[in-house]
Amino acid sequence: MNDGHNAFWADDVADEIEARDPDDPVVIKGGVSPSGVPHLGHFNEIMRGYFVASVLRERGHEVRQVFTSDDRDALRGVPRTLADSDWNLVGLGDVDAGALGRNLGKPYTDIPDPFGEHDSYGDHFTDLLARSAAAVGVEVEMVSNTDLYESGEFEAVTREVLEKRDLAREVLMEYQDGVDEDYVPFMPQCSECGRLTQDVRGVDLDAGTVDYRCSGLDAGGDHIDGCGHEGTATLRQGKLPWRFEWPAQWKVLGVDFEPFGKDHAEGSWPSGEEIARRVLDVEPPVPMTYEWFTLNGEPLSSSAGNVVTVDEVLALLEPEVLRYFFVRNPKRAKDFDVERIDLLVDEFDRFERVYFGEEDDEDLKPLAERAYPFVVDEVREERVRLPYTFAAVLGMTDDRDLRVRMARNQGFVDDDTPEWAVEAALERVERARTWAERMDNAYNYRLQAELPETDFDEDVIAALEELADFVAEGHDGDEIQGQMYEIPRDHGIEVGDFFAAGYRLFFDDTEGPRLGEFLGELDDSFVVTRLRREG
Numbered sequence: 001m002n003d004g005h006n007a008f009w010a011d012d013v014a015d016e017i018e019a020r021d022p023d024d025p026v027v028i029k030g031g032v033s034p035s036g037v038p039h040l041g042h043f044n045e046i047m048r049g050y051f052v053a054s055v056l057r058e059r060g061h062e063v064r065q066v067f068t069s070d071d072r073d074a075l076r077g078v079p080r081t082l083a084d085s086d087w088n089l090v091g092l093g094d095v096d097a098g099a100l101g102r103n104l105g106k107p108y109t110d111i112p113d114p115f116g117e118h119d120s121y122g123d124h125f126t127d128l129l130a131r132s133a134a135a136v137g138v139e140v141e142m143v144s145n146t147d148l149y150e151s152g153e154f155e156a157v158t159r160e161v162l163e164k165r166d167l168a169r170e171v172l173m174e175y176q177d178g179v180d181e182d183y184v185p186f187m188p189q190c191s192e193c194g195r196l197t198q199d200v201r202g203v204d205l206d207a208g209t210v211d212y213r214c215s216g217l218d219a220g221g222d223h224i225d226g227c228g229h230e231g232t233a234t235l236r237q238g239k240l241p242w243r244f245e246w247p248a249q250w251k252v253l254g255v256d257f258e259p260f261g262k263d264h265a266e267g268s269w270p271s272g273e274e275i276a277r278r279v280l281d282v283e284p285p286v287p288m289t290y291e292w293f294t295l296n297g298e299p300l301s302s303s304a305g306n307v308v309t310v311d312e313v314l315a316l317l318e319p320e321v322l323r324y325f326f327v328r329n330p331k332r333a334k335d336f337d338v339e340r341i342d343l344l345v346d347e348f349d350r351f352e353r354v355y356f357g358e359e360d361d362e363d364l365k366p367l368a369e370r371a372y373p374f375v376v377d378e379v380r381e382e383r384v385r386l387p388y389t390f391a392a393v394l395g396m397t398d399d400r401d402l403r404v405r406m407a408r409n410q411g412f413v414d415d416d417t418p419e420w421a422v423e424a425a426l427e428r429v430e431r432a433r434t435w436a437e438r439m440d441n442a443y444n445y446r447l448q449a450e451l452p453e454t455d456f457d458e459d460v461i462a463a464l465e466e467l468a469d470f471v472a473e474g475h476d477g478d479e480i481q482g483q484m485y486e487i488p489r490d491h492g493i494e495v496g497d498f499f500a501a502g503y504r505l506f507f508d509d510t511e512g513p514r515l516g517e518f519l520g521e522l523d524d525s526f527v528v529t530r531l532r533r534e535g
Contacts, residue, residue, distance in 0.1 A: 459491045
């Protein structure tokens with residue numbers, strides 16, 4: 001029997017790490033520059049690292065999962081969208097955008113927090129990312145690049161790069177245009193204006209300083225001007241360029257594994273490997289390239305404002321469903337479609353059923369058996385999962401007892417269902433309700449708890465009575481939907497008028513979801529009572 005080993009990609013990575021015979025703790029790293037709103041795309045590295053860490057811990061290793069905030073990087077542009085500490089997304093009109101513009105070229109940790117909630121811009125967005133990880137149940141150790149430089153932890157590796165700057169320049173020339181004989185792999189921070197500059201005029205390693213002119217820096221095809229000041233900075237007063245800083249992190253933190261997007265695979269990773277080995281005399285970590293995913297068919301982008309935050313996602317689905325999204329093959333491109341998030345939830349539910357043997361799928365079974373325990377907080381077979389769109393139907397009413405009766409009527413709960421499982425199942429209802437409201441889709445209606453005022457003709461009342469009798473016989477939603485086209489014809493009334501009467505009874509409105517199918521989801525006794533206008 002297949003024990004599931006290596007059915008899960010995290011086992012393959014763990015095998016590769018163990019083959020190097022690493023010392024404990026095994027260090028797993030990710031990282032991001034806190035340039036704007038932390039979005040779901042940033043969780044690729046956190047979740048890939050989480051699953052590998054979980055497998056290694058299962059195998060008896062001590063693991064340190066760190067996530068570097070590259071907060072010494074310079075602000076290179078003003079993002080279109082920001083988020084406050086409560087995850088409210090705001091446009092630039094809601095903050096002092098001019099203050100951000102005046103701070104272009106400065107490290108994120110030297111820029112004021114636009115919301116006045118943290119010590120700096122960098123601290124603000126790093127905190128959001130850390131809290132997002134905690135909300136998904138992932139414990140990561142956030143490491144600030146600024147702290148690494150200012151504390152002196154990066155000083156030795158910075159000195160090593162500068163001591164070997166001729167070799168460093170030679171290596172980088174193979175990967176990056178614009179590297180000439182005057183290039184120095186260090187970016188001092190100007191003591192006058194606070195901006196980073198690429199213009200290094202001299203290096204004195206005995207004194208541990210560099211001389212510079214504040215000429216500014218290049219940023220994505222543009223140039224951010226400096227103030228022209230000429231000064232001297234220590235090795236703690238600036239930063240390494242990214243292509244050197246990344247392998248420097250590997251050396252200082254002792255990194256054993258790091259996942260990264262395909263953009264780095266085609267750029268920074270090849271140069272980072274060579275810099276690690278030839279310049280820093282350290283073996284690069286085990287790599288894993290993951291494919292990006294899109295949001296509603298478009299690339300995720302903090303600067304462009306096409307983002308969905310973890311906080312937003314967790315308002316729509318359970319943490320375990322989000323974890324499952326990252327269980328799937330990291331080499332395959334995926335789309336996170338908020339409008340059809342019900343399909344992702346359905347996919348997770350099926351994954352869970354396969355694990356418990358409630359559904360057969362020989363292709364999915366090995367992955368489910370291996371990875372499912374890493375997805376949930378606790379494996380509990382008694383757990384109840386209401387189909388997401390059915391949960392959205394239940395969300396049309398705030399009456400908890402009616403929700404439970406409807407779930408019971410559809411066979412999802414019974415007398416043997418533990419109370420905790422009922423309560424956990426109902427939590428999905430609130431999320432599905434939020435989804436219906438945000439998407440304003442076919443489930444965004446409110447079932448009236450009390451009988452609305454009506455004034456129907458006798459023919460309509462007779463037709464409603466006949467429909468009540470049909471529902472009382474125990475027919476399903478498809479059958480009820482079909483009958484709703486037959487009954488009005490028998491009573492000489494327009495089909496549209498009959499549906500309008502039904503919408504008035506249940507929603508106090510003239511429109512709503514596919515009514516017959518919807519009524520099939522409700523408690524039969526409730527539907528019959530309402531159709532007979534008795535309550």
